[in-house]
Amino acid sequence: MARHGIARDTRLRTEEEREFELGVISRYRSLEDQVRQKAKQKDYGQDTFQLTSKLLQRNPEYYTVWNIRRRCVISGFASRPSDGSCPSKASSSSSPTATPLPSSDAPLPESSAETPQSRDSQTAGRSGTTHDVDGGKPSRQSWEDDLEVFKSELHFTVPLLLQFPKCYWIWNYRLWTLNQAIERLPARVATKVWEEELGLVNKMLHKDPRNFHAWGYRRYVVDRLESSELAGKSLAEPELEYTAQMVRKDLSNFSAWHHRSQLIPRVLREREASDDDRRKFLESELALIREALNVGPEDQSLWFYHQFLISNLVESPGPQTIAPTLTEDERKTYIRQEIDEIEDLLEDYGDIKWIYEALIQCTLAVSQLGDRVVPKDLTSWLRKLRDLDPQRSGRWADLESQLAAI
Amino acid sequence: MESLSDTNWDVVISGTGLQQSLLALALSRSGKNVLHVDPNDFYGAAEAAFSLQEADEWAGKNRDEPTLTPSIFAAAEVTKPATVGERGLSFPRAYSLALAPQIIHTKSELLSQLVSSKAFRQVEFLAVGSFYIFQPSSSSSSEASTQPSLSRIPSTREDVFASTAIPTRAKRSLMKFLKFVLEYDAEPQTEAWKARAGEPLVEFLASEFKLDERLRADVMTLTLSLDGAISVGAGLAAIHRHMTSMGLFGAGFAAVYPKWGGLSEVAQVGCRAGAVGGAVYMLGTGVTDVQKTEEERNLDPELPLGISLSNGISIRAKTLVQPAQLQTGGGDAVSLSRLTAIVSSDMSSVFEAMMDGAPTPAVAVVAFPPGCISTDGQESSKFPIYAMLHSSDTGECPTGQCVVYLSTLSTPTSKTILEKALSSLLAAVTDSDSERPTVLYKLSYEQTSGSSTSVNVDGAVVDLPPLPLDLAFNDAVMGQVRAAWDAVTKCDEPDGSVQYMKFEDREGAVDDDNFD
Numbered sequence: 001m002a003r004h005g006i007a008r009d010t011r012l013r014t015e016e017e018r019e020f021e022l023g024v025i026s027r028y029r030s031l032e033d034q035v036r037q038k039a040k041q042k043d044y045g046q047d048t049f050q051l052t053s054k055l056l057q058r059n060p061e062y063y064t065v066w067n068i069r070r071r072c073v074i075s076g077f078a079s080r081p082s083d084g085s086c087p088s089k090a091s092s093s094s095s096p097t098a099t100p101l102p103s104s105d106a107p108l109p110e111s112s113a114e115t116p117q118s119r120d121s122q123t124a125g126r127s128g129t130t131h132d133v134d135g136g137k138p139s140r141q142s143w144e145d146d147l148e149v150f151k152s153e154l155h156f157t158v159p160l161l162l163q164f165p166k167c168y169w170i171w172n173y174r175l176w177t178l179n180q181a182i183e184r185l186p187a188r189v190a191t192k193v194w195e196e197e198l199g200l201v202n203k204m205l206h207k208d209p210r211n212f213h214a215w216g217y218r219r220y221v222v223d224r225l226e227s228s229e230l231a232g233k234s235l236a237e238p239e240l241e242y243t244a245q246m247v248r249k250d251l252s253n254f255s256a257w258h259h260r261s262q263l264i265p266r267v268l269r270e271r272e273a274s275d276d277d278r279r280k281f282l283e284s285e286l287a288l289i290r291e292a293l294n295v296g297p298e299d300q301s302l303w304f305y306h307q308f309l310i311s312n313l314v315e316s317p318g319p320q321t322i323a324p325t326l327t328e329d330e331r332k333t334y335i336r337q338e339i340d341e342i343e344d345l346l347e348d349y350g351d352i353k354w355i356y357e358a359l360i361q362c363t364l365a366v367s368q369l370g371d372r373v374v375p376k377d378l379t380s381w382l383r384k385l386r387d388l389d390p391q392r393s394g395r396w397a398d399l400e401s402q403l404a405a406i
Numbered sequence: 407m408e409s410l411s412d413t414n415w416d417v418v419i420s421g422t423g424l425q426q427s428l429l430a431l432a433l434s435r436s437g438k439n440v441l442h443v444d445p446n447d448f449y450g451a452a453e454a455a456f457s458l459q460e461a462d463e464w465a466g467k468n469r470d471e472p473t474l475t476p477s478i479f480a481a482a483e484v485t486k487p488a489t490v491g492e493r494g495l496s497f498p499r500a501y502s503l504a505l506a507p508q509i510i511h512t513k514s515e516l517l518s519q520l521v522s523s524k525a526f527r528q529v530e531f532l533a534v535g536s537f538y539i540f541q542p543s544s545s546s547s548s549e550a551s552t553q554p555s556l557s558r559i560p561s562t563r564e565d566v567f568a569s570t571a572i573p574t575r576a577k578r579s580l581m582k583f584l585k586f587v588l589e590y591d592a593e594p595q596t597e598a599w600k601a602r603a604g605e606p607l608v609e610f611l612a613s614e615f616k617l618d619e620r621l622r623a624d625v626m627t628l629t630l631s632l633d634g635a636i637s638v639g640a641g642l643a644a645i646h647r648h649m650t651s652m653g654l655f656g657a658g659f660a661a662v663y664p665k666w667g668g669l670s671e672v673a674q675v676g677c678r679a680g681a682v683g684g685a686v687y688m689l690g691t692g693v694t695d696v697q698k699t700e701e702e703r704n705l706d707p708e709l710p711l712g713i714s715l716s717n718g719i720s721i722r723a724k725t726l727v728q729p730a731q732l733q734t735g736g737g738d739a740v741s742l743s744r745l746t747a748i749v750s751s752d753m754s755s756v757f758e759a760m761m762d763g764a765p766t767p768a769v770a771v772v773a774f775p776p777g778c779i780s781t782d783g784q785e786s787s788k789f790p791i792y793a794m795l796h797s798s799d800t801g802e803c804p805t806g807q808c809v810v811y812l813s814t815l816s817t818p819t820s821k822t823i824l825e826k827a828l829s830s831l832l833a834a835v836t837d838s839d840s841e842r843p844t845v846l847y848k849l850s851y852e853q854t855s856g857s858s859t860s861v862n863v864d865g866a867v868v869d870l871p872p873l874p875l876d877l878a879f880n881d882a883v884m885g886q887v888r889a890a891w892d893a894v895t896k897c898d899e900p901d902g903s904v905q906y907m908k909f910e911d912r913e914g915a916v917d918d919d920n921f922d
Contacts, residue, residue: 206763249761295567295581348578
C-alpha cells in the first residue's frame with residue numbers, strides 16, 4: 001500500500017526537528033509507563049482505558065496494550081450492574097446513539113426480520129425510558145450497553161486500520177470484539193453487527209477486488225454468519241451472485257472465480273439439484289467461461305477456472321463433483337466439445353500459449369477417460385508451445401511424454 | 407483610486423469565453439493589472455449557459471440568417487409547443503441551457519490544470535455514462551415493425567463480454583481492435599497504420615480488423631467525428647483517449663461534465679479567480695477600437711496600445727487578448743446545426759449506472775450514423791447526428807425533465823433532420839406501452855467556427871481562435887491558452903521558476919481532494 005517502495009528519508013534533521021521528535025518520544029514513553037504501571041497494579045478502570053486509546057493510536061503494534069485494553073473492556077462488563085458506568089461513555093469516540101459503521105452501502109444479505117425492532121427499542125424504549133440505568137430492567141439494558149461498547153470499539157479500530165491496514169493486532173482486536181459480540185448479545189443483534197462487517201468487506205473488495213486477504217476474511221465472516229450462533233442461514237446463493245458481479249466488473253478476478261468454484265458444490269446441494277439440474281448447471285458454467293475466454297484468452301485466471309471444470313468432469317465422482325451421474329461417454333463428449341471450442345479460438349488468436357496448453361491438457365484428460373483418439377494437430381500444438389514459451393521446454397517435454405503414452 | 411484611463415494595464419482581455427477565462431486564471435497570481443471585459447451582459451461568450459429568459463433574449467439577438475453577418479451564431483429560433491396540462495415548463499431560472507456543451511475526458515489536460523491551479527474545487531463534475539447507437543425500427547413485410555432502440559456501445563473487455571448483441575467471432579475482432587488501440591502509438595502497432603494515417607478510419611476498420619458495419623458504427627461513435635470521415639491518425643488518437651480515460655476517476659466512466667451548464671461554469675471559475683487576483687471585470691463593455699500606430703507607441707513605449715471601450719473610455723495597455731475576427735466562407739470553416747430541446751421525462755433508462763458502485767451518470771451520448779434519419783422527402787442524413795442527453799442532475803433543468811442537445815453538420819436540410827432525429831430518439835426511449843415524452847421547448851440555431859486554429863500574435867495584440875466545435879473537449883485549446891499566456895508574459899524577466907497554472911491554495915485550506 002502506501003508504505004511500499006518509499007525510500008527512507010535520510011536528510012539531516014534540523015535542530016528544531018530533533019527537539020520536536022525528542023518531545024514526541026518522551027510523551028510516548030510517559031504514556032507507556034503510565035499504562036504499564038496501571039496494569040501492574042491490576043487497575044483496569046476507565047483511566048487506564050483512556051490511556052490505552054492514546055497509546056494505541058500512536059503505536060498499534062503494541063500488542064500488550066491491546067491486551068490491557070481487552071481487560072479494561074471485560075472489567076467494564078463485570079462492573080456494570082453495580083455502578084452503571086461503562087467504558088463506552090468514557091471513550092473518545094462516537095455518541096451513544098448508534099453511529100452506523102462506515103460500511104453499509106453495499107447490498108447486505110437478508111437478516112432476520114426482527115432486527116429493525118431491536119433498533120427501535122435502543123433509541124427510545126417502549127415505555128419512554130432511554131439510556132438511564134434502570135434498576136428494574138437490568139438484562140435488557142446490559143446487552144444494549146454491551147452493543148454500544150462493541151460498536152465503539154469497532155469504531156476505534158477504523159481510523160487505525162486506514163493508517164495501518166496490515167497490522168495484525170488491530171485485526172485481531174476487531175475479531176475479538178466481533179466474537180465477544182456473539183457471546184454477549186442476543187443472536188439477532190450480533191447478526192446485525194456481523195452483517196455490517198460483511199458490508200465493510202464489500203467496501204474493501206470494491207477498492208481492491210483481488211486482495212486475497214479480504215476474500216479470505218470474507219469467507220470467515222460469511223461462515224460465522226451462517227453458523228447457528230448467528231443467523232444460521234446459508235449465504236451460498238448470494239455469495240454465488242456476488243462472484244458473478246465481481247467477474248462482470250473485471251474478468252481477471254482470480255479470487256472471484258476461485259470463490260465461485262468453492263461455492264458450487266454447496267449451492268447445488270442446497271438447491272437439491274436433480275441430475276438434470278446439475279447437468280444444466282455444468283453446461284451453463286462451461287458456456288460462461290467460454291464467453292469469457294472468447295474475449296480474454298490471454299487471461300490465466302480464466303483458464304484456471306476452465307481447468308477446474310474439466311477436472312470436475314475427469315475426476316471420480318465425489319461430493320465436489322458438479323454432475324456425478326454423468327456416464328463416461330457423456331463426460332468424454334463434453335471434453336471433446338471443449339477441445340473443438342478451444343480450437344475455434346485459434347482462428348483468431350494464434351499466438352497465445354494458454355490455448356495450446358489447454359488443448360493438450362484436455363487431450364490428456366479425455367485420454368484418462370479411455371479415449372485413445374489422438375487429435376491430428378497435436379504435434380503442431382506442441383511445436384507452437386515450444387515456440388511461444390521456450391523457457392519451459394522441460395515442461396513441454398514432460399507433456400509430450402505423457403501424450404506419447406496415449 | 408485610479409480610474410480606468412489612469413491605470414497602466416498590463417493585459418486587457420476581451421471576451422469571457424473559455425480560453426480568455428482560463429488565461430485570467432493563469433494570470434491570477436501574477437500581480438499584473440488585468441482588465442477583463444465582455445460586450446455581453448453574461449459570462450461565457452460562446453460557451454455560455456442560459457436561463458429560458460436569457461435564451462429567448464439571446465435568440466432574439468441572433469435571429470439573422472448566417473450570410474448576413476459574420477458572427478458565430480445565426481438563425482436562432484425558439485419554439486414552445488402548446489403547453490400540455492400540468493406537465494409544462496417550470497420557471498425560467500430552473501433551466502441552464504448550454505450553447506455548446508462539451509464532455510471532458512478524464513485524461514484531459516484541462517482537468518489536470520484545474521487541479522494544479524486549485525480551481526477544480528469550485529466546479530462539481532458529473533459522470534458521463536454510456537455511449538449509444540440509435541437503431542432505426544425495422545419494418546419488413548414479413549414481421550411486425552419493431553421499435554427504434556438504443557444499443558449501448560461496448561468500450562471495455564467486460565462490456566464486450568456482457569453484450570448479447572454481438573456474435574462470437576465479431577467479439578474477437580472487436581477485442582483485437584481494442585487491444586490494438588490501447589497500444590496504437592508503440593511498435594509494432596505503428597507499422598500497421600502510420601503509413602495510412604490520412605485515410606478514413608472507417609475503411610481501415612473494415613480492411614484491417616474485418617469489423618462489420620454494426621461494429622464500425624460503434625467504433626466511429628467513440629471518435630465523435632462530426633463528418634464521419636475522421637482519419638486513421640486522428641481517429642485512433644480519439645479512441646485511445648476514450649479508452650485510457652475509462653476508470654481514471656472511478657469505475658464505469660471515461661468523461662465528466664461540469665454541473666450547472668458545462669464549460670460556462672469553468673469560464674466563471676476562471677474569471678472569479680482572476681477577480682480575486684485583482685483583475686477588474688466589466689460586462690456589457692466591449693473593445694471598439696485598437697490603436698497601435700508608431701505615433702501612439704512613441705508616446706509611451708511601455709504601453710503601445712490605445713484601446714477604446716464601448717462605454718466611451720479610452721485606456722492604455724501593454725497587451726490585448728481578443729477573439730480572432732471570424733472569417734466565414736473559408737474552406738476549413740465548420741458549421742453546425744443545433745437543436746436544444748427540453749423534454750418532459752427523466753429518461754432514466756438512459757442514465758443507468760454502468761455497474762455496481764459506479765456513480766449515476768448525468769450525461770449520455772447517442773449517435774445516429776449517417777443515413778438512419780430521413781426527411782419526409784426521403785432525403786437521408788448525410789452526416790452523423792449526435793444527441794447529448796443531460797439529466798436534471800446537471801442542474802440544467804428541474805427533476806422529471808431532461809435536456810437533449812442535438813447537433814449535426816449544416817446542410818440545407820439539417821434543421822429538419824434534427825427535428826426528425828429528436829422524435830426518433832423519443833420513440834426509441836419509450837416503451838411500447840408508455841406515453842411518449844413531450845417536447846416543452848426548442849431552441850435551434852447555427853454555429854460557425856472560423857478556419858483558424860492557432861493563436862495569432864501581432865506585436866502586442868493576441869488573437870484567440872474560437873473554441874473548436876467538438877463534442878468532446880479538445881486539449882489543443884489548453885495549448886492556445888498557454889500560447890496567449892507566453893505572449894503576454896514575454897516581457898517579464900526570464901525566470902526559470904515561473905510556474906504555469908500551478909498555484910497553492912490561497913488561505914492554506916486543507917487539501918481534501920478525493921476523486922474516488
